[in-house]
């Protein structure tokens with residue numbers, strides 16, 4: 001039995017298959033690559049290729065990468081090795097604009113896009129996002145690009161048929177309004193997705209974003225949906241990282257036992273039932289299978305409300321702290 005959830009956008013692969021939850025190649029994978037200190041551009045981490053193949057084998061058809069992660073070549077290698085046809089898979093990548101701390105990695109979206117096609121070994125990309133809205137066109141880090149001019153270049157690529165859908169990530173209401181203005185308020189060129197951090201401890205990455213997205217038919221994708229299970233750490237007096245105690249530690253086991261699901265499945269179903277598409281990852285086969293299986297059960301509304309309530313009593317932001 002399946003319990004469909006109404007999403008604001010029904011995105012599909014080119015062949016028309018509805019997209020699954022996303023499987024991520026950022027977070028720990030990008031640090032593993034970059035942490036080696038070698039020139040990782042263009043190198044291939046076979047462990048990540050194997051993980052992407054495992055995710056595809058486990059049923060994921062939606063793979064999330066980004067210029068910033070340097071993991072496009074691994075996604076390209078997995079595309080070349082899998083038995084699945086390209087048109088049955090859905091690939092997302094993200095242009096990395098420069099901001100005060102990090103320079104842009106390419107001289108504008110068009111240069112980024114040419115490299116992305118090459119790294120991914122594909123002739124089109126399903127979904128291209130701008131990774132964050134923290135542009136600073138005056139800084140040499142940004143090659144003169146602003147939020148509006150970068151968006152318009154991506155729109156040109158979409159018009160050429162090289163990109164199927166356009167989206168953004170970490171955008172708040174004011175950034176979306178600026179994007180709408182850049183295309184003279186033509187909804188045909190509005191972002192179709194906003195990928196943001198979402199979990200019970202960060203139910204709104206920026207003020208009013210979920211309401212605004214719903215009004216404009218923008219699908220919210222959640223990154224970090226399992227944050228309460230593993231990311232809540234702080235350094236102790238000896239400088240060692242230790243896990244924080246947090247309020248969902250009591251509620252999640254109660255719900256897991258009530259529904260005979262894992263804590264991770266409860267969190268993923270909570271996200272999905274709110275009309276938000278999770279982007280998640282695991283190095284473990286069973287966890288990947290479990291993640292997709294959450295479309296097959298349903299949380300009672302009172303339990304969603306309880307997660308909301310308990311979650312709101314604690315705050316945790318894992319990414320882009322201080323920028324919203």
Ligand SMILES: NC(=O)C1=CN([C@@H]2O[C@H](COP(=O)(O)OP(=O)(O)OC[C@H]3O[C@@H](n4cnc5c(N)ncnc54)[C@H](OP(=O)(O)O)[C@@H]3O)[C@@H](O)[C@H]2O)C=CC1
Nearest residue numbers: 024025026027064169223224225226227264280281282283
């Ligand atoms: N647009 C943006 O700015 C950002 C985008 N992203 C994208 O989103 C993707 C996913 O983000 P991420 O935060 O990793 O997603 P999640 O919140 O899903 O966390 C994934 C982590 O959870 C662990 N995990 C999985 N299942 C369980 C379980 N049952 N119990 C305990 N731990 C579990 C996994 O470890 P294990 O391998 O041991 O299972 C993995 O390290 C990224 O890879 C990236 O593609 C991420 C951050 C920012």
Ligand SMILES: O=C1Nc2ccccc2C1=O
Nearest residue numbers: 025026027030066319320
């Ligand atoms: O996956 C990611 N990990 C990150 C860390 C810092 C900024 C962006 C990201 C990602 O998108």
